[in-house]
Amino acid sequence: MHILTLGLVTLFSLGRVQASNNSTTVASTSTVAGTTTATAATTTATTFRTRTRTRTRTTSATTTTATAVATGACKRSTPPRVLTHRDLSYRPPHHHTGNGTTHGNGTTHDHGHGDGSNSTAPGNSPESSYVDYVASTWYAGWHAQDFPPESLAWDKYTSVTYAFAETTPNVAELSIAASEESLLSKFVSLAHQHNVTAAVSIGGWTGSRYYSWAVGNAANRTTFVKTVTSLVSKYKLDAIDFDWEYPGTQGIGNNIVSPNDTSNFLEFLKLLRPALPPKFVLTAAVSMTPFAGPNGNPSKNVSDFAKYLDYIAIMNYDVWGTWSPTTGPNAPLDDSCAPKSAQIGSGVSSVKAWTAAGIPAHQVVLGVASYGHSFTVRQKDAYEKGAKNTTLASYAPYDANAQPRGDRWDDESGNWDYFGLIEGGFLNKDGSVAPENVYKFDNCSQTPYVYNTTSELMVAYDDAKSFAAKGKFIKSSGIRGFAMWEAGGDYKEVLLDAIRGGIGLSTQCGK
Numbered sequence: 331m332h333i334l335t336l337g338l339v340t341l342f343s344l345g346r347v348q349a350s351n352n353s354t355t356v357a358s359t360s361t362v363a364g365t366t367t368a369t370a371a372t373t374t375a376t377t378f379r380t381r382t383r384t385r386t387r388t389t390s391a392t393t394t395t396a397t398a399v400a401t402g403a404c405k406r407s408t409p410p411r412v413l414t415h416r417d418l419s420y421r422p423p424h425h426h427t428g429n430g431t432t433h434g435n436g437t438t439h440d441h442g443h444g445d446g447s448n449s450t451a452p453g454n455s456p457e458s459s460y461v462d463y464v465a466s467t468w469y470a471g472w473h474a475q476d477f478p479p480e481s482l483a484w485d486k487y488t489s490v491t492y493a494f495a496e497t498t499p500n501v502a503e504l505s506i507a508a509s510e511e512s513l514l515s516k517f518v519s520l521a522h523q524h525n526v527t528a529a530v531s532i533g534g535w536t537g538s539r540y541y542s543w544a545v546g547n548a549a550n551r552t553t554f555v556k557t558v559t560s561l562v563s564k565y566k567l568d569a570i571d572f573d574w575e576y577p578g579t580q581g582i583g584n585n586i587v588s589p590n591d592t593s594n595f596l597e598f599l600k601l602l603r604p605a606l607p608p609k610f611v612l613t614a615a616v617s618m619t620p621f622a623g624p625n626g627n628p629s630k631n632v633s634d635f636a637k638y639l640d641y642i643a644i645m646n647y648d649v650w651g652t653w654s655p656t657t658g659p660n661a662p663l664d665d666s667c668a669p670k671s672a673q674i675g676s677g678v679s680s681v682k683a684w685t686a687a688g689i690p691a692h693q694v695v696l697g698v699a700s701y702g703h704s705f706t707v708r709q710k711d712a713y714e715k716g717a718k719n720t721t722l723a724s725y726a727p728y729d730a731n732a733q734p735r736g737d738r739w740d741d742e743s744g745n746w747d748y749f750g751l752i753e754g755g756f757l758n759k760d761g762s763v764a765p766e767n768v769y770k771f772d773n774c775s776q777t778p779y780v781y782n783t784t785s786e787l788m789v790a791y792d793d794a795k796s797f798a799a800k801g802k803f804i805k806s807s808g809i810r811g812f813a814m815w816e817a818g819g820d821y822k823e824v825l826l827d828a829i830r831g832g833i834g835l836s837t838q839c840g841k
């Protein structure tokens with residue numbers, strides 16, 4: 331995200347972060363110059379930057395009572411839609427975002443290992459109904475007790491990513507210890523049974539600390555290639571997702587950061603690609619602005635990454651939260667219609683930023699959130715002025731000293747998963763607003779707010795309507811699809827069905 335929050339983390343997260351130790355920081359980041367807005371400066375230091383990726387390190391039993399959810403008669407007639415490099419060159423004819431200046435010319439990216447000589451969609455003409463979308467989600471291993479892999483709606487995803495393998499001080503090792511490593515094999519075999527691409531995500535909010543070392547010089551890169559390919563072989567993976575938060579800028583507060591991170595990351599990918607099977611999928615979960623250059627500012631041109639990554643997933647969430655000066659949308663699709671001071675990043679602007687920096691739209695996936703952030707907003711502040719206390723305010727002052735916990739998966743930052751909003755009485759099971767609660771769909775961000783007038787708790791979240799809007803945007807902007815953080819946050823696939831429907835995919839089956 332993180333346009334707003336990157337800088338803030340550095341300011342006050344050290345005291346709260348479990349392993350606060352900055353002694354290994356190679357180069358201190360000077361916040362994200364140019365992107366941190368004036369509004370950020372007023373944030374109180376009583377809150378700290380967090381996100382759903384901050385895991386609760388509660389111990390959870392390895393054995394799970396799998397209550398497999400039947401996903402209906404969704405047998406696939408086709409083999410897995412594993413992306414090929416050939417696919418990368420395919421762009422639907424009507425899908426040109428922006429002004430198309432940086433979208434390539436339709437020739438194939440050749441990664442030097444064959445399979446790169448065709449520029450048509452595999453087996454189909456671009457006009458056919460065949461869809462090449464990525465329907466993806468992250469599966470948080472540490473929630474396996476509540477949400478075992480069997481519960482995943484496998485048939486509705488093309489790709490599912492296990493989170494996380496964390497970087498360690500030893501470049502030769504990744505750690506899955508905090509994410510139920512014992513379930514990973516089962517996860518992969520379930521994916522393969524369902525013809526779904528099985529990925530592991532490396533890094534995450536807490537697991538990116540040593541990324542900079544892993545790619546820091548030629549010798550380390552060589553070692554890290556072996557580390558990654560060993561993980562791939564050990565678990566028979568089809569894909570690796572790089573969730574480095576963030577190259578060239580600080581994330582959680584104690585990451586090692588070097589001004590060369592982004593270029594080193596690219597050098598690493600160049601080395602990794604040829605070490606993997608031809609159709610292997612490489613992706614990256616990225617902040618809302620392009621990878622930082624040596625000065626900590628977003629790079630102007632990251633087009634080389636498109637040669638080595640199949641696609642990026644833009645983490646379009648945690649835009650507003652308990653670190654912000656006012657309430658605001660967690661995951662705004664748009665902000666161009668918001669007050670100027672609230673235009674700090676959105677799905678629309680982040681897709682524009684990455685495509686302008688040279689990642690073709692067809693290699694961009696929109697990250698979407700199955701959770702929201704809560705704020706204590708006093709009755710007097712909760713409504714738009716002059717609206718007779720009926721319409722909730724979008725950017726309301728809130729009481730940062732009265733921040734309660736969120737749902738049972740919360741990490742103390744006031745997060746509410748979609749299922750949690752139903753459990754917590756904000757929403758009915760069908761997603762409609764529960765009695766005593768006030769709802770507003772913010773027309774600008776295209777996301778909802780819900781407000782319990784008794785507890786004075788307001789949650790900025792995503793629902794079926796906002797997911798449908800995001801699905802429509804994915805389709806109309808010509809980007810590749812979606813990736814949802816996180817699979818288990820949904821309730822009976824309400825969100826998943828909505829975004830699939832918005833794109834025009836079946837809400838019943840995978841394809």
Ligand SMILES: *[C@@H]1O[C@H](CO)[C@@H](O)[C@H](O)[C@H]1NC(C)=O
Binds near residue numbers: 350351353354499
């Ligand atoms: C700080 O990090 C260094 C290097 O990783 C480590 O040796 C040391 O034990 C850490 N100290 C604390 C208090 O975590």
Ligand SMILES: *[C@@H]1O[C@H](CO)[C@@H](O)[C@H](O)[C@H]1NC(C)=O
Binds near residue numbers: 352353354358
């Ligand atoms: C941590 O960073 C602060 C501020 O940059 C610095 O003053 C302090 O010496 C650092 N601590 C260690 C152990 O490196």
Ligand SMILES: *[C@@H]1O[C@H](CO)[C@@H](O)[C@H](O)[C@H]1NC(C)=O
Binds near residue numbers: 407409
């Ligand atoms: C997976 O693909 C194979 C081969 O195309 C097919 O026989 C099988 O039915 C598919 N499995 C599912 C669960 O769709």
Ligand SMILES: *[C@@H]1O[C@H](CO)[C@@H](O)[C@H](O)[C@H]1NC(C)=O
Binds near residue numbers: 428431682686
């Ligand atoms: C078109 O590209 C130019 C130069 O990269 C940029 O300044 C402008 O904002 C783009 N226009 C749109 C509509 O994206």
Ligand SMILES: *[C@@H]1O[C@H](CO)[C@@H](O)[C@H](O)[C@H]1NC(C)=O
Binds near residue numbers: 435436437
């Ligand atoms: C497209 O780009 C490729 C590689 O960058 C180049 O070789 C080719 O000539 C270009 N084709 C057209 C039609 O511009």
Ligand SMILES: *[C@@H]1O[C@H](CO)[C@@H](O)[C@H](O)[C@H]1NC(C)=O
Binds near residue numbers: 449
């Ligand atoms: C390229 O596409 C054509 C037409 O679909 C097909 O006949 C040919 O086999 C493809 N070549 C490769 C290398 O995939």
Ligand SMILES: *[C@@H]1O[C@H](CO)[C@@H](O)[C@H](O)[C@H]1NC(C)=O
Binds near residue numbers: 500501542546547550
């Ligand atoms: C290479 O990795 C080692 C740890 O394995 C680390 O100590 C060293 O700083 C790294 N080198 C660079 C240049 O990042």
Ligand SMILES: *[C@@H]1O[C@H](CO)[C@@H](O)[C@H](O)[C@H]1NC(C)=O
Binds near residue numbers: 357
């Ligand atoms: C960054 O890379 C340049 C060029 O390779 C090198 O001269 C410089 O020492 C590197 N800086 C750091 C902090 O590693």
Ligand SMILES: *[C@@H]1O[C@H](CO)[C@@H](O)[C@H](O)[C@H]1NC(C)=O
Binds near residue numbers: 631632
């Ligand atoms: C971006 O970088 C690539 C390769 O480094 C180069 O070919 C391309 O011309 C650059 N694009 C722009 C707009 O500068």
Ligand SMILES: *[C@@H]1O[C@H](CO)[C@@H](O)[C@H](O)[C@H]1NC(C)=O
Binds near residue numbers: 709710717718
């Ligand atoms: C709105 O609510 C506040 C506080 O509950 C109250 O003081 C105010 O009179 C109400 N305004 C209207 C127009 O109802």
Ligand SMILES: *[C@@H]1O[C@H](CO)[C@@H](O)[C@H](O)[C@H]1NC(C)=O
Binds near residue numbers: 784785
């Ligand atoms: C609203 O909050 C109050 C106080 O926490 C709680 O008792 C009540 O159940 C909530 N009501 C609804 C409908 O969620």
Ligand SMILES: *[C@@H]1O[C@H](CO)[C@@H](O)[C@H](O)[C@H]1NC(C)=O
Binds near residue numbers: 773
């Ligand atoms: C929401 O925005 C859309 C598109 O700008 C507009 O057509 C619609 O009238 C707006 N709805 C409301 C309730 O403001």
